[in-house]
Amino acid sequence: MNLQLTEDGRLRHLLTLDGLPRAILTQILDTAESFMDVGEREVKKVPLLRGKSIFNLFFEPSTRTRTTFEIAAKRLSADVVNLNIATSSQTKGEAILDTVDNLAAMHADMFIVRHAQSGAAHFIARHVAPHISVINAGDGRHAHPTQGLLDMFTIRRFKGEFHNLTVAIVGDVLHSRVARSQIHALTTLGVPEVRVIGPKTLLPTGVEQMGVKVFHNMEAGLAGCDVIIMLRLQNERMKGALLPSAQEYFKFFGLTPEKLALARPDAIVMHPGPMNRGVEIDSEVADGPQSVILPQVTYGIAVRMAVMAMLAGGATA
Amino acid sequence: MPASLPDVDPLIAQLAGAIAPVLTPETVIVGIHTGGVWVAERLHALLGCKQPLGMLDISFYRDDFSRIGLHPQVKPSNLPFDLEGRDIVLVDDVLHSGRTVRAAMNELFDYGRPSSIRLAVLVDRGNHELPIRPDFTGLTLDVPAHQNINLSRLDDGHLTLSLA
Amino acid sequence: MKIHIKNGRVVDPMSARDEVADIFVAAGKIVGNGHAPADFHANRTLDATGLVVCPGLVDLSVRLREPGFEYRATLESEMLAAAAGGVTSLACPPDTDPPLDEPGLVEMLKFRARNLPGPRVYPIGAMTQKLEGLMLTEMAELTEAGCRAFTQADAPMTDTQVLLRAMEYAATFDFSLWLRPQDVSLARGGIAHDGAVATRLGLPGIPSLAETVALATILQLARQTGARVHIARLSTREGIAMVRAAKAQGLAITCDVASTHVHLSENDLVTFDSHMHLVPPLRSLRDRDAIREALRDGSIDALCSDHTPVDEDQKQVPFGESAPGASGVELLLPLTLKWAREMGVPLLQAIDLITWKPAQILGVPGGNLQVGSCADICIFDEAAEWVATQKTLASQGDNTPFLNHPMQGRVRYTVIDGHIDFEAAH
Numbered sequence: 001m002n003l004q005l006t007e008d009g010r011l012r013h014l015l016t017l018d019g020l021p022r023a024i025l026t027q028i029l030d031t032a033e034s035f036m037d038v039g040e041r042e043v044k045k046v047p048l049l050r051g052k053s054i055f056n057l058f059f060e061p062s063t064r065t066r067t068t069f070e071i072a073a074k075r076l077s078a079d080v081v082n083l084n085i086a087t088s089s090q091t092k093g094e095a096i097l098d099t100v101d102n103l104a105a106m107h108a109d110m111f112i113v114r115h116a117q118s119g120a121a122h123f124i125a126r127h128v129a130p131h132i133s134v135i136n137a138g139d140g141r142h143a144h145p146t147q148g149l150l151d152m153f154t155i156r157r158f159k160g161e162f163h164n165l166t167v168a169i170v171g172d173v174l175h176s177r178v179a180r181s182q183i184h185a186l187t188t189l190g191v192p193e194v195r196v197i198g199p200k201t202l203l204p205t206g207v208e209q210m211g212v213k214v215f216h217n218m219e220a221g222l223a224g225c226d227v228i229i230m231l232r233l234q235n236e237r238m239k240g241a242l243l244p245s246a247q248e249y250f251k252f253f254g255l256t257p258e259k260l261a262l263a264r265p266d267a268i269v270m271h272p273g274p275m276n277r278g279v280e281i282d283s284e285v286a287d288g289p290q291s292v293i294l295p296q297v298t299y300g301i302a303v304r305m306a307v308m309a310m311l312a313g314g315a316t317a
Numbered sequence: 318m319p320a321s322l323p324d325v326d327p328l329i330a331q332l333a334g335a336i337a338p339v340l341t342p343e344t345v346i347v348g349i350h351t352g353g354v355w356v357a358e359r360l361h362a363l364l365g366c367k368q369p370l371g372m373l374d375i376s377f378y379r380d381d382f383s384r385i386g387l388h389p390q391v392k393p394s395n396l397p398f399d400l401e402g403r404d405i406v407l408v409d410d411v412l413h414s415g416r417t418v419r420a421a422m423n424e425l426f427d428y429g430r431p432s433s434i435r436l437a438v439l440v441d442r443g444n445h446e447l448p449i450r451p452d453f454t455g456l457t458l459d460v461p462a463h464q465n466i467n468l469s470r471l472d473d474g475h476l477t478l479s480l481a
Numbered sequence: 482m483k484i485h486i487k488n489g490r491v492v493d494p495m496s497a498r499d500e501v502a503d504i505f506v507a508a509g510k511i512v513g514n515g516h517a518p519a520d521f522h523a524n525r526t527l528d529a530t531g532l533v534v535c536p537g538l539v540d541l542s543v544r545l546r547e548p549g550f551e552y553r554a555t556l557e558s559e560m561l562a563a564a565a566g567g568v569t570s571l572a573c574p575p576d577t578d579p580p581l582d583e584p585g586l587v588e589m590l591k592f593r594a595r596n597l598p599g600p601r602v603y604p605i606g607a608m609t610q611k612l613e614g615l616m617l618t619e620m621a622e623l624t625e626a627g628c629r630a631f632t633q634a635d636a637p638m639t640d641t642q643v644l645l646r647a648m649e650y651a652a653t654f655d656f657s658l659w660l661r662p663q664d665v666s667l668a669r670g671g672i673a674h675d676g677a678v679a680t681r682l683g684l685p686g687i688p689s690l691a692e693t694v695a696l697a698t699i700l701q702l703a704r705q706t707g708a709r710v711h712i713a714r715l716s717t718r719e720g721i722a723m724v725r726a727a728k729a730q731g732l733a734i735t736c737d738v739a740s741t742h743v744h745l746s747e748n749d750l751v752t753f754d755s756h757m758h759l760v761p762p763l764r765s766l767r768d769r770d771a772i773r774e775a776l777r778d779g780s781i782d783a784l785c786s787d788h789t790p791v792d793e794d795q796k797q798v799p800f801g802e803s804a805p806g807a808s809g810v811e812l813l814l815p816l817t818l819k820w821a822r823e824m825g826v827p828l829l830q831a832i833d834l835i836t837w838k839p840a841q842i843l844g845v846p847g848g849n850l851q852v853g854s855c856a857d858i859c860i861f862d863e864a865a866e867w868v869a870t871q872k873t874l875a876s877q878g879d880n881t882p883f884l885n886h887p888m889q890g891r892v893r894y895t896v897i898d899g900h901i902d903f904e905a906a907h
Contacts, residue, residue, distance in 0.1 A: 003752070018681065019493030033373070034391040046377035048387075117799035118683040141683030141803065174652055205686060206677035242886055254343035309377075313386030 003125055007099075012311050013125045013134040016143040017184040019298045025188055032299070038075055041302060049078035049312050052109040053233050055097070057084045057124075058137070058314050059115040064273065065137055068297070069146075072304035073211055076312075078110075078292050100124055104268035109134060110311065117202055118142035124152040133311040147272055148181030150303040152189060155227055156297050158268050169212075169264075170197040171231035171253060174204045174242075178272045179231055187211040197221035198253060201242045218253050225263040229256050230271045230281050238279065246279045260290065268292045324478040325439070325468070328455035329356060332437055335364040335453045336406060339435065343405045347371035350392055352410030352468040355476055356439050360408060369460035371396045371405075378420035381389055398431030408455075412438040428459050431450040440478065442466050482524050482899055483507045485517070489529025489860060493536065494833035495849035498733045504534055506856040514852050525901070527894055529860055530646035533831045535601070536848045537857035537897060541659075541737050542713070543810050545589065545602070549578025554790035554877035560599030561809070562876035564903040566786075567810035567859035567892040568611040569600045570840065570847050575607040576634035582607035584620045584626035591627045598902045601857075603629045603843060605659060608647050612636035617647055620656050629843050630657040630711065635760050637665035643699060648708035655712025657709040657844070660699050662720065663761065667691035672801050674764040678747040684800065689717040696720050700727050702819050710799040711842055714734035714787060717772035723846060725780040735842050738772050739787035740816040741807050745769070745882055755803035756882045760837075774835060775826055783839040784820075786813040790878025809877030812869060814861060815888040822889075828863070858896040865891040888890035 004013040004020070011024060013157045038046055054073045056066050061084060064306040073080045085099060092207045100111070110133045113121045118140030138144040152162075159165055167186055172177045173196050187210070197215040198205060208214050215221030222228065238246040255269065269281075277283045288294060345368045347355025354372050361370045376391040407421060417438060425431060437453040441462040460466050465481050484506040491502045505513030506520055511516050543563055546554040563571055572589070573580035581590065587604045594602035602888070606628035610616045613636075620631055631651060637662070638644050651658050668691040673679040675686025696739065700723065703710040715721055715736050725738050741759055746769045749757050757763060775781040788807025796803050809816075813835060821831035840848025847857040866889050871879045896904035 008840075031387065031391060032377075034393045037393050041427055042429055048377045084685040095794065095798065115799065117801040119801070120799040122753045123755075123799045139799075143399055145685070146462060149560050180681070180683055204677045204680040205492070205688070210681060289470065309387050313382050316448075 003122060013121075014145050014307050014311065015121045015125055017148050017188065018143065019183045020188065021112070022188050022190070025149070025152065025185060027029060028303065028306050028310065029156060031147075032153055032302040033308060035309075037303040038139045039298070045075050045077055047077045048291070048309050049073070049076040052077045052078045052312055054080050054110045054112065054308070055103050055108045056080065057085060057103070057113045057185050057238065058086045059084065059096070059109050059113070059120070059139070060107060062114055062138070065114065065202070068300045069135075069137060069304055072308060073104075075301065078308070085166045086300055088212055096120070096124065097127055100127060104129055106133060110135065110308065112137050112140045114135050114158045114221045114255060116140055136295040138177055140177065141180070143181050144177040145181050146300070146304050146307055147178050148185045149270070149307070150296060151182055151229065151270060151302040153183045153299045153303050154270060154292055156270075157299070159226060162186070165226045166190050166193040166224055167191050167229065168195040168197055168215075168225045169229045169231065170218065170221070170255065172233050172237060173198055173231065174202045175234065175237065176231050177290070180210075182229060183210050183212055194223070194256040195221050199243070217260060219262055220275055222259055222262045225267055228255065228263055228267055228269050230269065232274065233276055233280050249278055254278070254280055254282060255285050256298060257284050257288070260285055263302065271295060273297070284290055318391070322480065323456065323468075325414055325478060328366050328439055329359045330363065332356075332439065332453055332455045336360065336437060337364060340366070340406075341404065342367050344368065344406060345371055345398055346406045346408060347373055347396065347425070349409045349417060349428040350374040352439075353408045355468065355470055356410055359476075360406075360437070367376040369397045372396065373421050373424055375417060375424055378424045380416055380420065394424065396428055400425060400431050401429045405431045405434045406437055407434055408437045410439045412436075412441045413444055414449055415445050415449035418449050419447055427454040428462070439468065440466055483522065484856075484896065484901070485521070485523035485526040486529050486534055486858065486860065487526055488720040489532050489534035491534045491850060492829055492832050493850040494829055495536075495851065496835040497829065498850075499827075499829045504850060504858065506858070506896065507857055511850055511852055511854050511856050511881050513560070520647055527860065531805050531862070532893055533828070533863050534850070534858060534860050536780050536836040536840075536850055537859045537895060538567045538813060538835045539570045539843060539845070539848050540568045540688065540788070540813055540835070541783055541842065542571045542574055542739070543568070543571040543786060544576070544806075545573050545594075545788065546790055547577060547593065548586070553792045556593055557597060558604070558877040559788070559790065560594065560597050561787075562874065563810045564599045564895045564897065565875045567814050567861060568810055569857035569895060569897045570603065570795060570843065570845055571600050571601050571810070572605050572629065572843055574605050574632060574863070576612060576632040576636065580607045580612045581623075581628070581817040582610050584619070584622045587623055587626040587628055598654060598900075600897055601845070601847070603627070603845060605629060606631045607786060608633050608658060609643065612658070614639050614643055617643075617753050618652055619635070620651060621654055624654070624656060629845065630659050632659040632891065633661070635661060638695075639662070639665050643707065645702050648702050648706040648710070652706050652708040654813060655709060656889065657711055659711045659713045661697035661761070662692050662699055662715075664691045664695040667694060672758065672762070674747045674762040676747055676765050678750055682750060682753065684750070687763065688901050689719055692717045692720045692761065693723060696723050700732065700734070704732060707747055710734050714742075714761055715772070715781065716742055716764050716768060718768045720899050721771050721775045725775070725874070728753065728780065735782040737783040737785050737839070738776070738781050738811060738841070740788070741882060742769065743772055743776065743784065743820050744816060749882065750800075753800045754882070755798065755800050756807065756880055756884065758800055758803045758805045759882075760805045760806055768889060773820060773824060776789070776820065777826055782834075783842055784817055784834045785839065786810045788876070788878075789880075790876055791880045793879060796880050806880065808874070808876045808881050811874050811876060812881065812883055812888065814859070814892060815890040816883075818890040819888075829860070856896055856899040858894075859892060860894040861892045863890050865889070867891050
């Protein structure tokens, strides 16, 4: 797993939060804090990555995530090239490694990779030249480390500390790379109780071995929580062998004001987006005073800037 | 080359004296992290400046970033005023190559277009690499290239210069 | 050709013999064991001092990739690799393209193999046409063409009624069916053992239940029909327990495991190395340890390589997109020896799992060193240390999870049908 660290413990790639030392997570969050004000300036740019070429390599379409990476890279003055490979050469059968080699020949400095297969970012990171960094922007069900980091940044901004929190992650953990990254980050940062809440069909085998408490009853799981993270339920999973219907799911696992009232009164509500209102979350909660869903988006840019700057500069831990 | 370096407080007082004539109520003082901010804080108090003190962390603007990377403790820049049309006194502790001042000016311009920028440094140690010269200088020294002159702050807040 | 194998440590599981002796070979047969026959003049004397002389290995699953997958490996390359691994007889599964479901294809394969140096090739016929699991093949015709047993290989068996009919039909002629237990629905979409590691890595899981549910069906049908069934590539602790119990109840079944699964587990997946993408999936350490123990206590009858050369292009992709399987015919011996060393199992018992026992399962000559038997002999240096690399392995498939791993135990000579088909350079 040390593919993402150099021998002297610096960040070389960001592929997963699994196994990243707490010092590095904290350093990323601290660095992100210092990037926060760049977005509020007249010129929303710093020249840190001037002359660097960053390639958004999206083998799976995602306008949202790609855009936040693009904004982050541009605020660092990097040149950004977007490649939606899902719709270009991959369909012509070009192998991933050929695509990567071709882009490397164009003097890429960084690849931001999204792929439907778990481990795809690891695979690319293993093959790139030493000067190229890889950021995993989501691989299959495995990891989405920058999302996990921006969620930690959000929690720290609103709650200050991690060591006294109870955090619940609700919904489709089975298919969620976001949930996996969150669990690794929360446990590494010292959150004493991380809960996952969902029906048995949506919780993966042995998830408790990742250091979480499992709840199948949402009311019990939300009691006393400081942070509630709702996961997105993909359309294709709302009806079938995993769940009978979106309606029944919402009734038992959707976040409503009534269920939210079971958590601590100052609990915050998070969602990685895009939301399915009325499926995993009630609009009243999504738009309510406890929701921090929009700040999450804002923070996402600063966090991604921090990661890119640390990778490009090879900052010390 | 003096055997011992002079006390800092009189140097700052001397700097303040030099700056005072050009200071208007609209002039802002901006210190560069970390030593420049210490000096700027003193000047700000000595000159009774009406405007809030500005602070710059030029980590994001360094031209040696790709070689040495991001400083692990970047502090946010804090310029609590509109820069547009302002007269700025930019303060640093030691002027050496001039690269820090260049980065600071680049950053300032990303916040707006000041009317003027004047540079005040506690020590001008020579070995400039850019066409940047101070407008106000506390002390001019000829320090050999292999040596460094540093400003440090003691626990009691006292500032001292040292040669290493 | 007359060969005198001199002063080796003769390990013959069939006769439970383990002692230093000379072996004499003439006209493709073992003509002397301990004492030279009268008037024996060797053309070649092999000094086996310090070496082990055992029956040639019998590997129950080696994919030669012909016909259809010649870009992955060829008959020439893989038979050479098998000989280099000490293998003198191999069973070749029918998952070629087209599958071995017609006598003509089987005859062609046997003809091609007979004209090449290397081990005896025993095709395993397809149990259903095109391996589609719907219509039975002409098992009797295929048997006449040279098939030793019938199997679906890794192709799914979706229809239990067809499986029942296949067993009934095979039992009619006393043909053997080799079945890998995996419920196709429970395994659907999966690429790794459904456990803590797959959960952590976000790899879709294949639960142990996929094996045990299918195994329960197979065992029940075997009881009912009396068919001769060999369970191929067992992978779970629970599955082993079921086989053990069925044997204890008197059901005449045999089973094998792949040598990879004796040493590796789901924990080896953590770097997403596609060389760890195997069928069945590498399971938990608990399962691996159960396999190791079941080999010792005899619940598992044989070890095979499940040799599956895969083109490197099909491994140079993300884990989930990679072609499963490992090349391994040359590692069967060292991996068996490694297990024996680690478990404190005597050499005689370890060699039994890759010679005499699989020869019986396959129902072929060889696998022993009795006078009068065919001269299929493996001579190896038990202590020789080497590293598995693209250079040291002859197979065209470089896709081994053990690439760059140190190995102990290396073949020096492979004698097949009285000919020295492999001789290590030294």
